[in-house]
Amino acid sequence: MKNIENKQFKLQGLGNIARKAVKLTQGELVKIDYLKHGETLPVVFKPAVENLDLVNWIEDNQEFIQTKLLKQGAILLRGFNLDRAGIFEQVCLTLCPNLFNENGEHIREAVSANVYTPVFYPADKKLLWHNENSFNYRWPKKIFFGCGQPAEQGGETPIVDSRKVFELIDRKIRERFIEKKVMYLRNYDYKLGLDWSTVFQTQNKAKVEANCREAGIDFEWKDNDRLRTRAVRPAVVKHPQTGERTWFTQAQHWHTSCLDMETRETLLSSFQEEDLPRNCYYGDGSRIEDSVMEEICGVYQKLEISFPWQTGDLLILDNLLTAHGRNPFSGERKLFVAMGEMTSFDEI
Numbered sequence: 001m002k003n004i005e006n007k008q009f010k011l012q013g014l015g016n017i018a019r020k021a022v023k024l025t026q027g028e029l030v031k032i033d034y035l036k037h038g039e040t041l042p043v044v045f046k047p048a049v050e051n052l053d054l055v056n057w058i059e060d061n062q063e064f065i066q067t068k069l070l071k072q073g074a075i076l077l078r079g080f081n082l083d084r085a086g087i088f089e090q091v092c093l094t095l096c097p098n099l100f101n102e103n104g105e106h107i108r109e110a111v112s113a114n115v116y117t118p119v120f121y122p123a124d125k126k127l128l129w130h131n132e133n134s135f136n137y138r139w140p141k142k143i144f145f146g147c148g149q150p151a152e153q154g155g156e157t158p159i160v161d162s163r164k165v166f167e168l169i170d171r172k173i174r175e176r177f178i179e180k181k182v183m184y185l186r187n188y189d190y191k192l193g194l195d196w197s198t199v200f201q202t203q204n205k206a207k208v209e210a211n212c213r214e215a216g217i218d219f220e221w222k223d224n225d226r227l228r229t230r231a232v233r234p235a236v237v238k239h240p241q242t243g244e245r246t247w248f249t250q251a252q253h254w255h256t257s258c259l260d261m262e263t264r265e266t267l268l269s270s271f272q273e274e275d276l277p278r279n280c281y282y283g284d285g286s287r288i289e290d291s292v293m294e295e296i297c298g299v300y301q302k303l304e305i306s307f308p309w310q311t312g313d314l315l316i317l318d319n320l321l322t323a324h325g326r327n328p329f330s331g332e333r334k335l336f337v338a339m340g341e342m343t344s345f346d347e348i
Contacts, residue, residue: 028048028049029047029048029049029052029057030045030046030047030048030052030057030061031045031046031047031048032044032045032068033046035076035305035307039305040072041072041073041074041159041161041305041322042072042073042074042075042076042159042305042315043068043072043074043075043076044075044076044078045075045076045077045078046078046079047079047080052080054077054080054082054091055090055091055094058091058094058095059094062095065095069316069318070239070241070242070318070321073159073161073162073163073317073318073321073322074159074315074316074317074318074321074322075315075316076307076313076314076315076316077091077313077314077315077316078310078312078313079312080312080314081312082146082312082313082314083146083147083148083149083311083312084148085111085112085115085146085148085336086112088115088144088146088148088314088336088338089112089113089114089115089336089338091314092114092115092144092146092314092338092340093114095142095144095316096142096144096338096340096341097340098340098341098342099114099338099339099340100114100140100338100339100340100342101113101114111336114338114340115336115337115338116336116337116338117335117336117337118145118326118335118337121326123155123328123329123330123333124328125260125263125328126325126326126327126328127325127326128252128253128258128297128300128325129158129160129252129300129304129323129324129325130249130250130252130253130323130324130325131162131246131248131249131250131319131320131323132319132324132339133250134233134248134249134250134319135182135184135231135233135249135250135254136215136231136233137214137215137216137217137231137233137344137345138215138342138343138344139319139342139343139344140319140339140340140341140342140343141318141319141320141340141341141342141343142316142317142318142319142339142340142341143316143317143319143324143337143338143339144314144315144316144317144336144337144338144339144340145157145313145314145315145317145324145335145336145337146313146314146315146335146336146337146338147309147310147311147312147313147314147334147335147336148311148334148335148336149311149332149333149334150308150309150310150311150333151309151329151330151331151332151333152329152330152331152332153329153330153331154327154328154329154330155309155326155327155328155329155331155333156306156307156308156309156326156327157306157309157315157324157325157326157327157335158304158305158306158324158325158326158327159304159305159306159315159317159322159323159324159325160300160303160304160305160322160323160324160325161303161321161322162246162247162248162320162321162322162323163244163245163246163247163321164303165246165247165296165299165300165303165323166236166245166246166247168299168302168303169247169295169296169299170295173292173295173296174236176282177235177236177249177282178235178236180282180283180284180286181232181233181234181235181282181283182232182233182234182235182249182251182280182281182282182283182288183230183231183232183280183281183282183283183284183285184230184231184232184233184250184254184278184280185228185229185230185254185274185276185278185279185280185281186228186229186230186231186277186278187222187226187227187228187275187276187277187278188226188227188228188229189226189277192277193277193278196208196227205221208227212229215231216231216232217229217230217231218230218231228274232283233249233345234248234345235247235248235249235251236248237320237345237348238348239318239320239321239348240343240347240348242321244321246320246321247323248320251280251288251293251296252293252296252297252300253278254278254279254280255279255280255288255290255293256268256276256279257290257293257294258293258297300323304325306327309335319339
């Protein structure tokens, strides 16, 4: 492959060599590459020697890894045999000591204290691109995906450079969202989706209300113990370290026009618009035009990079710089998920 970046790293601290199966006084330990010529997302790290102590290498190269992540937005660790939840968690904790272990937001199973299964979503449908928890007041800066077993077919995790999304969206649309922001409207109902006691992890309404006030969420209690919330969040943010502006939303998950036709028709025939489990508007409450969402999704589709998972892969994302999704799949698919470095809109 021509013009591929292939950097060499020398062991920092010769005393560590004894822990390697291959003795090296100096030499190449990790290769830096890309999946395809001309694509810089994600940057790929591969071992250049057998039995490399990855945790030790990460500890010695934290600054370099962080610099690469900030530049590229995504790093794929491939060939390190990280196919078990325990070693996946150990590597994630080395990269990000502050992993988030309290999340009632999605239907998923805890694999360990800090590792989850991916969010449940029908295997035959595509989960559209999004920045994790960008509708919430608090969200992770880093997300980790590990592959224990790829699907028989499909199941890739497409990624998109959120900086390029911002650049390619029509300027008038971009300015409208910068000015108005996005309002995420949610109805918590025991019949469909997660109920409020699961998401807020309490059955105490007073605590729910306190959490809403702290997170900048407007709330109202409806009949039959239902809860309706509205939260206005930015659509565009500046990365606190790079200063770059990125498109940072989950409108593609919430806007009815982005649903597949069957799901959309079922929901609209079952609920009044204001009672839909999820929907989104401009921050002033006015409707986001279907044509606008179609154009935004078209930008994501144009920029999408998708690659087949390999057993033992670990994908690291800067959540502000890179959006992700999930392709439809068939067969068993076993992925691990972790996230960390929680922050908020106020903090950035």
